Amino acid sequence: MIPPSFDYVRASSLGEALRILDREEGAVPLAGGQSLVPLLKLRAVSYRLLVDIGRLAELRYVRYGDEVAVGALARHYELEESPCPFLRQVASRIGDVQVRSLGTVGGSLAHADPFGDWPAAVLALDAVVKIVGPAGVRELGAVEFIRGPYSTALGRGELVAEVRFRCPPRGAYVKFSRRHNDFALAAAAVAAEVRDGHVVWARVAALGAGEAPRRLRKAEAVLAGAPLNRDTIAEAAEAARREAEPPGDFRASSEYRRALVGVAVKRALERL
Structure with a gap:
């Protein structure tokens, strides 16, 4: 599709970009364009002025x-x-x-x-x-x-x-999508420190567990101080599944996404 008409300016410095964005009504920054341009072509959004910051x-x-x-x-x-x-x-x-x-x-x-x-x-x-x-x-x-x-x-x-x-001592990212490297149906990002076989701390975040990306605090609570073994991983994955409140859409039902979140957390923890 053809995007709606807009004006375009390429900023030569960060200061110039900030001045234009603050001064001009309907101005939006353009960086790599991989999110903004498709939305413009679909006419899902419309802006008066694109401020190109991609070469700063x-x-x-x-x-x-x-x-x-x-x-x-x-x-x-x-x-x-x-x-x-x-x-x-x-x-x-x-x-x-x-x-x-x-x-x-x-x-x-x-x-x-x-x-x-x-x-x-x-x-x-x-x-x-x-x-x-x-x-x-x-x-x-x-x-x-x-x-x-x-x-x-x-x-x-x-x-x-x-x-x-800080780069975590251990980390894993597991993603489920309909096509290779497409947008996620669900995904889990886990960062942790493991010492002597026990989890010192862990942070668990997920896509598809809610309306927006979110931390899964109950899964983190299961992991904190616990041995990183099959039982702990299974308990944390189940906590993640129960905590998830995913939206349903044409790509996946809410119940399917909830199941995927649990599996993604399980596999990410297994990679640790």
């Missing part, structure tokens, strides 16, 4: 140290060979080669698709999202940043600048 080098980086800092314009493919194994698992399951080559981490987070991969990953990582806007810089935890389906804490004129987290 100051937002394109991945830095490793005690913490991992991923700039908003880092492409998915740049994390496919990350020294952090969890990031490799997530990045390699996103879309096809074109999507991974053009799509950005920050764009995915700002879009907050309820079945997008990075929102679940940052919840499991307990990541901090750095936001820049007309009022300056602020930081929010991933749980605070993601407010619902296609809804985040971003205000007018604000952009995701960076996401920051």
